[in-house]
Amino acid sequence: xxxxxxxxxxxxxxxxxxxxxxxxxxxxxxxxxxxxxxxxxxxxxxxxxxxxxxxxxxxxxxxxxxxxxxxxxxxxxxxxxxxxxxxxxxxxxxxxxxxxxxxxxxxxxxxxxxxxxxxxxxxxxxxxxxxxxxxxxxxxxxxxxxxxxxxxxxxxxxxxxxxxxxxxxxxxxxxxxxxxxxxxxxxxxxxxxxxxxxxxxxxxxxxxxxxxxxxxxxxxxxxxxxxxxxxxxxxxxxxxxxxxxxx
Numbered sequence: 001x002x003x004x005x006x007x008x009x010x011x012x013x014x015x016x017x018x019x020x021x022x023x024x025x026x027x028x029x030x031x032x033x034x035x036x037x038x039x040x041x042x043x044x045x046x047x048x049x050x051x052x053x054x055x056x057x058x059x060x061x062x063x064x065x066x067x068x069x070x071x072x073x074x075x076x077x078x079x080x081x082x083x084x085x086x087x088x089x090x091x092x093x094x095x096x097x098x099x100x101x102x103x104x105x106x107x108x109x110x111x112x113x114x115x116x117x118x119x120x121x122x123x124x125x126x127x128x129x130x131x132x133x134x135x136x137x138x139x140x141x142x143x144x145x146x147x148x149x150x151x152x153x154x155x156x157x158x159x160x161x162x163x164x165x166x167x168x169x170x171x172x173x174x175x176x177x178x179x180x181x182x183x184x185x186x187x188x189x190x191x192x193x194x195x196x197x198x199x200x201x202x203x204x205x206x207x208x209x210x211x212x213x214x215x216x217x218x219x220x221x222x223x224x225x226x227x228x229x230x231x232x233x234x235x236x237x238x239x240x241x242x243x244x245x246x247x
Contacts, residue, residue: 028079048113125167
């Protein structure tokens with residue numbers, strides 16, 4: 001029991017266990033980038049613990065001053081398997097075997113951790129074979145063309161690795177539509193950072209679903225507010241602590 005400013009014990013706030021059934025959908029690639037930028041390096045188990053703890057905060061909501069607790073339907077986690085191919089390094093003129101990297105091992109162990117968790121459903125897309133490789137980002141390209149940057153001064157860390165996901169956004173949209181049409185839930189929490197979800201969100205709302213977006217502190221376009229029922233970030237560490245992270 002907590003105490004007030006006079007040291008007196010305060011009664012527990014009443015909690016209502018309501019009839020709201022909530023599905024939580026997580027754009028995994030977006031979440032991992034934001035969590036790493038905010039909380040730094042963690043083991044796969046620590047990151048899985050942090051994710052599970054965070055998303056379940058959405059099951060508690062204060063309405064008219066009274067704490068409500070919703071029922072969890074399931075946590076859907078969407079991502080792609082880590083790249084396992086050899087990618088050509090144009091700076092050092094050799095192939096990098098990504099299947100032998102620490103990132104490859106960490107990601108697979110993280111997915112294994114999630115599979116063990118109760119109420120977690122892992123939805124994996126795939127990486128496009130046609131669009132994988134290193135490229136020089138626009139800012140560096142501008143410096144190169146203006147003469148501020150010389151070719152011999154470009155290092156591997158100046159390049160970005162391009163990997164395009166396939167099927168992740170489609171799976172999110174299909175699951176939102178299925179949950180809405182089958183009336184399996186009353187509320188959907190989407191943890192994501194872009195506008196690809198708008199058609200699915202509009203469909204869910206037309207079916208009477210309370211659709212809440214959690215962008216983990218990232219800025220969203222003003223016109224997105226008309227397509228959601230609420231914006232809710234459950235940890236202040238995500239707010240204003242670092243720059244927006246692209247998907």
